[in-house]
Amino acid sequence: MVMKPTKNDSLNTNISNKSTILVIDDNPTNLSLAANALEDKGFNVLIASDSLSGIKRAKFACPDLILLDILMPEIDGFETCRRLKTDEKTKNIPVIFMTALSDSEYKVKGFEVGAVDYVTKPIQISELLARVNLHIQLYFLSQKLEQQVEERTKKLNRALQELQKSQLQLVQSEKMSSLGLLLAGITHEIKNPLGFIAGNLEHTEVAVEGLIEYLKLYQETFPVSGKIIQEKAEEIELEYLLNDLPKMLSSMKQGIEKIQEISRSMQRLSRRDKKKKVTFNLHDGIDSTLMILKYRLRANEYRSGINVIKNYGNIPKILGFPGQLNQVFMNLIANAIDVFDEVTDEEKKSENFTIKISTEISLDSQEVMIKIQDNGPGISEEIKSQIFDNLFTTKEAGKGTGLGLSISQQIVEEKHQGKIFCESKLDQGTIFTIILPIFQDNNSQLND
Ligand SMILES: Nc1ncnc2c1ncn2[C@@H]1O[C@H](COP(=O)(O)OP(=O)(O)OP(=O)(O)O)[C@@H](O)[C@H]1O
Ligand SMILES: [Mg+2]
Structure with missing residues (x-):
């Protein structure tokens, strides 16, 4: 929305004499009559003698109000108003019709196409000024209100986040x-x-x-x-x-x-975790997590066992919060096990379920990369765009809270200045990749 400097802060305030008014009329006598009267009162006046140039000027100058004649050759005032109201730049500018048509049908039509008021020709200067003043005040007020609503909404959204x-x-x-x-x-x-x-x-x-x-x-x-x-x-x-x-x-x-x-x-x-980051062997963390989850990897009455293939690279210790990073491994490996537990297709229950866990160091030795890959059913694009959202889950009530991935993202990205992302192909499986900088600043504190 185009904002004007609002000197008119309340209904009681006087209109800024620098408010700009565009007058569109094909009749030069009317045009100069209205323009002169408004200029005498200190308004900034722009004029246009046909619809198309009027619309152009309105888009370019964004006036605070438009006075618009109805009867004009080629494009009449109604159509001009309709066009102004469909353009993002001009749709909020108040339009007052000037009409010699005393028929109420025309006045109603004017309101229907978006005008806020009308004045009848021949124009009575005092009436014109009164109406112009009123609508400019209303325009400024509604802009100010909109701005306040926008600011409050932003503040509320921030507070909510x-x-x-x-x-x-x-x-x-x-x-x-x-x-x-x-x-x-x-x-x-x-x-x-x-x-x-x-x-x-x-x-x-x-x-x-x-x-x-x-x-x-x-x-x-x-x-x-x-x-x-x-x-x-x-x-x-x-x-x-x-x-x-x-x-x-x-x-x-x-x-x-x-x-x-x-x-x-x-x-x-x-x-x-201590308040400050400590050096941490990621492989110990992953192994401990696997050890705890071992009972879930075994074959059960519903499906065959899950193979875990580890492919650990030669990575150095990193600086981090071990408890939190272990929680990330726990969330990701548990999610992979969950998808195998959810397999309902009888034929697929005896498939070769595999979770591959690999680690490697980046070429510039600045980061380590941990990949947790499953050969489960994969995630559709629509669901994938939501999996990191707080409380998003596809699991039935009581089985998932939808917190695992959003917490993991917070731990990796905010606490460790790292990255976590997901690649998935339907019927082929899913890979979660975590990238952690090896030398992180130690300023991020643990919020207990
Ligand atoms: N490896 C995966 N394969 C397929 N879908 C997955 C995988 N990991 C996560 N998802 C999808 O992402 C959703 C969100 O996962 P997230 O870990 O945040 O929550 P959850 O597992 O549903 O519940 P919680 O972890 O809080 O118990 C899951 O419900 C599931 O639909
Ligand atoms: Mg989970």
Whole structure:
């Protein structure tokens, strides 16, 4: 909208004598009569003696009001007004018709095509000035109101965006702190008994080895034992037992090591971020996340298992908030698993579901790139344009909140000055790419 300097701030204020009025009339006598009267009152007056040049002048000069004759050759006043009202530049300028046609039908038609008022010919100067004054005041007032509405709307939109952002941060930190507390609690509870079992298992292994050696020595020294001893040996299948016991112990040790690894991952994931960024090994973060999500990757009664193919490059540690970045990996990998869980087509349920995770460093060694790719159903263009929107989800109620990607975008782009984007092809799959600068400024603070 074209804004004029508004000296007329209220209805009581006088009109600026620099307001510009365009008079369009093919009759030179009328034209000069109206123009002179307005100029005498201090208005800036522009004139045009036919419709086309009138429209041109209106577009070019954007006057504050147009006085328009109805009866003109070629294009009459009604059509001229219609054209002015369809042009973005001139549609808001008030038009007052000047008409010798006293028939009310013409007056009604004038209002229909967008005029705000009319004056009858022969023109009464005092009436003309009164009407011109009134409509210019109304014009300025409506412009001012529009401007105020525009400003307020902008302010409200800004406030709304801020509110949504802080809500998101709140949800994010609440989500993280409750997940973190849960993980920290579980890790704490299982850590001691786990250490106890692991430690004892070492001793048990040595003790069992000693016992087996002792038994073998006994058998060699006294090859002929009593009947009861022989019967017992057969009952407990001593030969197999002696053979299997070390193997059982070794698989128990492997199991315990696995649980300890999970416990360490949980501990890593539950660690609260410091206020300042710290150096962080992204591969540790991705591995810990995969470890926690492992139970969701296995085959279940609805679909076959999901293969994870890792292709880690030689990337350096980056400066960042590990807890938040782990949350991004969690959101993206969980989304990929979700799409496989949602497969309903019976034939596709036994497909080779794959999640590929790759990392690499950029050629200029300034950034690292992490790609999380699935061979799921892909995302349509229409949905793709909304996936990073706050609260956008295609999942049924209770299954998705629509926060995962918007939170991830905020973490990557605002907290780490990075980029996250999505490429997808229907029936082929989806790739989420995260680009993180290695040397980020450490000024961004964590808002808890
Ligand atoms: N790998 C993917 N393949 C296909 N669609 C995806 C994929 N990742 C995300 N989407 C789409 O993007 C939408 C938004 O994802 P987002 O993670 O923000 O929310 P959500 O997973 O629905 O819920 P939440 O993560 O809050 O539990 C999803 O509902 C889904 O439609
Ligand atoms: Mg999600």
